[in-house]
Amino acid sequence: MSQKHIQFEHKYLLRSRLGDGSFAQVYACEMKGRDESKQGELAVKVFDRKSQRGLRREFRNEHKLMAMVTPNEHCVAMVDFFENHRFCHIVMEKASCSVQEAFLKSSKNGGVVNEQDLAHIFKCMLLGVQHLHECGIVHRDIKPANLLLADGDSLSNKPVVKVCDLGLATKLPSRGGLTEVCGTAPYMAPEMLKKQKYHTSVDLWSCGVTAYLMLLGGFPYPCNGNNTKQMKASIMEGKVGPTFKAHPSFPQPSDWAVAFLKSLLTRDPAMRAECASVLNSKYISSSAKPASMSLPSFGKTLSVAHDTTKDEPAAETPLVRDIEENGEDLSSDDSTRCGGSSEEDSAHAHRLVKATL
Numbered sequence: 055m056s057q058k059h060i061q062f063e064h065k066y067l068l069r070s071r072l073g074d075g076s077f078a079q080v081y082a083c084e085m086k087g088r089d090e091s092k093q094g095e096l097a098v099k100v101f102d103r104k105s106q107r108g109l110r111r112e113f114r115n116e117h118k119l120m121a122m123v124t125p126n127e128h129c130v131a132m133v134d135f136f137e138n139h140r141f142c143h144i145v146m147e148k149a150s151c152s153v154q155e156a157f158l159k160s161s162k163n164g165g166v167v168n169e170q171d172l173a174h175i176f177k178c179m180l181l182g183v184q185h186l187h188e189c190g191i192v193h194r195d196i197k198p199a200n201l202l203l204a205d206g207d208s209l210s211n212k213p214v215v216k217v218c219d220l221g222l223a224t225k226l227p228s229r230g231g232l233t234e235v236c237g238t239a240p241y242m243a244p245e246m247l248k249k250q251k252y253h254t255s256v257d258l259w260s261c262g263v264t265a266y267l268m269l270l271g272g273f274p275y276p277c278n279g280n281n282t283k284q285m286k287a288s289i290m291e292g293k294v295g296p297t298f299k300a301h302p303s304f305p306q307p308s309d310w311a312v313a314f315l316k317s318l319l320t321r322d323p324a325m326r327a328e329c330a331s332v333l334n335s336k337y338i339s340s341s342a343k344p345a346s347m348s349l350p351s352f353g354k355t356l357s358v359a360h361d362t363t364k365d366e367p368a369a370e371t372p373l374v375r376d377i378e379e380n381g382e383d384l385s386s387d388d389s390t391r392c393g394g395s396s397e398e399d400s401a402h403a404h405r406l407v408k409a410t411l
Contacts, residue, residue, distance in 0.1 A: 062098070062136040062143040072097060077109055077221075082148060096133060097148035103140055112221070113142035119220045120144065123189050128182035130202065130218040149202035149216060157198065157268075157360035159207045167352045169269075169311055171210045173341035175201070176265050176314075177333065182217030183261060184329035187226075187254045195222040195237045195369055196260035198267070198359075209356070212341075222369060226253065234372035239282045240273045245323050247290040255323035258332075262318025269311055271301030271358040274319055282367045292321055304355040310337040 069082035083098040099116075101109045113135075120132035134145035151159075153175060160167050179201055186193055193200075196217070204214040222236050231251030235242070243259035245252045266274045274296035277284040288294065296319060300306045314337040317327035332338060 060136075061138055062134075062141070062145070065134070066096075066098065066145065068098070077101060077106060077112055083145065095148040097146055099144040099146070101142040101144075103142065110137070110142060113137065113144065116220050116223075117144050119191055119223050119225070120146070122191060122225075123186065123220075126182065126185040127214060128178050128216050129185055130216045147204075147216070149218070150205050151203055151207045152199050153201040153203065153209070153215065153268075154198035154360065154363050156203055156207050156209050157356040157363070160209050160356050167210045167356060169307055169337075169352070170341050170343070171212070172265075172268055172352060173311075173338055174212050175209060175215055175268070176261070177338050177341050178213075178215035179217065179261055179264065180329050180333050180338070182215070183257050184333070186217065186223070187257070187329065190226045191220070191223050192226055192232065192254055193217065193220065193223050193257050193260075195219065195241070196257050197238055197241050197264055197366075198363055201264075222371065236370050236372045238369045239285050239367050240275070242286065242289060243323070244289055244292060244321050247286050252323065255326050255328075258318050258326055258328065259323075261332075262315055265318065266296065266298075266315050267359050267362065268356065269307045269315065269352065270299065271304055271355040272362060280365055280367060301355060301358050304358070305352065308337070310335070310340065314338065 064086075066083045066085055069084060072080045072082055074080075078099045078101050080097055080099050083096050084094055085096070088094060101113045103109045114137075117132065117135040120135075123129050123131070125131060130147050130149065132144060132146050134143075136143040136145075179196070182201075183193060183196060200217065200219045202216045202218050203209075204216060206213055224232065224234070226232075231253055233249050233251055235246055235249060237246070237256075237260070241260040241263045243252065243256040246256050263274060266272075273285075275285060275288040275294075277288055296315075298312050298315060314332060314335050317332055317335065320326040327335075
């Protein structure tokens, strides 16, 4: 059989369905002929091109970006990919659950999650983001749902955490900057919403929002009823800044943790902390020290964070122009559309895949 014509079903067996996204479904899978006692931990993202126009472009963009990511402990790795007239497949590492799911499990199981445990989670997140940036990629949708635990479902045993889902990611331009508005509203950076040129700093802002949510139990720029338009306006204008105070009745993090949050949520991107500096911060460095018995538990705060993320708005994609590629209409009438463009590249049709690996 020619290597050129090998398809997913020739090499892999599809197993249980793990989750659904807006444009893809995620399944467990395993390589054919593998000893069952040594089953590989793999997942596959399946794009059904008949379900909506434009999915081939989505698939091609995502697998090309994943191919740019060199091996790293904190980034989900692509193993294989396939394309045919009906289905496109991206085979990748399989994780156990998302950090978002672990929020709820940690609080329900009565697990003690302290400030140092969360510092470890944030350290993994920042190492994954840093590696993507070194590979020339801006993620643009960092949030708890896009952080995966390699094993288990506990946040308190220093799990390996991996950044996943490059559905809204893009290559860094060699000159100029990006101006596309995309991502998930509560995590969007001010400069993106203002349609100013931006680079990797938008990911650091999103990391700051993620850490703020987990440490304090809410978003830095909340709004009534998760009104997306109001939330964007609040972030963009910055008239009422974050309080850096914990949700009522929950423990207040240390001064080190608050300083860490403030460095990431600096509104001026030129003054915002970069990965290297926050990874060397006193708070992140504390994750490597022996646990202090005096640290408060954030378990209940995490259950509030889970409820908050459960109702957060869906991710938004860049504006997609109606174009045809090889006779296929790549536009999507059902997609969420918003403005912006790259100075070098035509806008790509990026979509969030919410499914958990």
